[in-house]
Amino acid sequence: MRKTTAKTAAQQPDWDEAELAAVIEELRSRAPLVDAGSCHALRGELEVVARGEAFVIQGGDCAEPFADSAAPRVQRKAALLDVLGDLVEHVAGLPVVRVGRLAGQYAKPRSSPTETGADGTVLPVYRGDAVNDPAPEPGARRADARRLLRAYDHAATALDALFLNQFLLPTAGLSPTYVSHEALLLDFERALVRPDGLRGGWYGSSGHMLWIGERTRQLDGAHLEFAATVNNPVGVKIGPTATADDVAAIIELLAGGHRAGRLTLIVRMGARTIGTALPLLLTGLGHRARDVVWLCDPMHGNTVRSASGRKTRVVSDVAAEVEAFCAVLRAHGVYPGGLHLELTPDDVTECVDTHDRLAVDDFPRFESACDPRLDGEQAERVVRLAAELLRR
Ligand code: PEP
């Protein structure tokens, strides 16, 4: 735990304080990565989603590697989001807001600060490229604050590639892609807060949409406090233990006094739990549930281990959570606004289709540095299911 204000910030790396101070000073002097106007534009698009007139596809890597800021990688990921968006537009007849976990998804909260390597040595855990290196060696795993400057540089490179893509949009027939990441490393996020000259107030210039994770959404914590200070569209992950009182307080803190579209709740309860936990939440919230955008993250509540010990996810569980999410929200008169997925255009073997594959699969191409992602074909199946549910 690290105290950066009066409130406690969970999940902060064990930085060298002198190194960190120099890095913060440098980041403060840098140009914003995204402009306030496009953050505001995304809020407007999310307001349309809150009204039930558009759908969100938010997706990308669990942990985005720095190396993926190369233009062909960024454009391939944006192209997959676009294909998925087109699918919803075609099947459900709704416009789709495309939001990447892209150009900044470089930091990970972890359930344990250490891990035991294959040879029995205990190592600090990998916390994302903005913090340390995934190589299983003690030196590589040291939290290195200078990596925050590399995170800024790689995000800038990725955004250049994306905007080059967007410049060509009309001719290529593509739609704009916004970028988002978990606002985990508060020293980094705070150093990139900039004034919004046109509208007043402040915005986080590290990405269009910033979300707070399940492990850092404490009501008295520094992450929600940070989210309340910026005018970006913000998200909060909602896991199975969140109470209606918790969520009502989050809505009050982050959406109170704002138009709909300011706050997105990203539900990640798990296929087995959502059917009981989400109705309780919605009943407790009543009409307040309609002030926000509701997305389904059917990944993070459905992580299981294969027989060989791999962290994986079963696509049938992912699909079951999407179905339950849509059914429960509909039953409460609330619009299911979209999907939040971990996915990749690469030909990987990270998620399995059915439970029986847990016993046999050996995951020859498990390439994620963190959680297992849907491949393009699996993602298409999940998105098609949601689109068909929307049409009904
Ligand atoms: C994530 O989105 O990669 C993540 C860590 O999710 P959550 O905060 O929902 O566990």
Ligand code: CO
């Ligand atoms: Co993840």
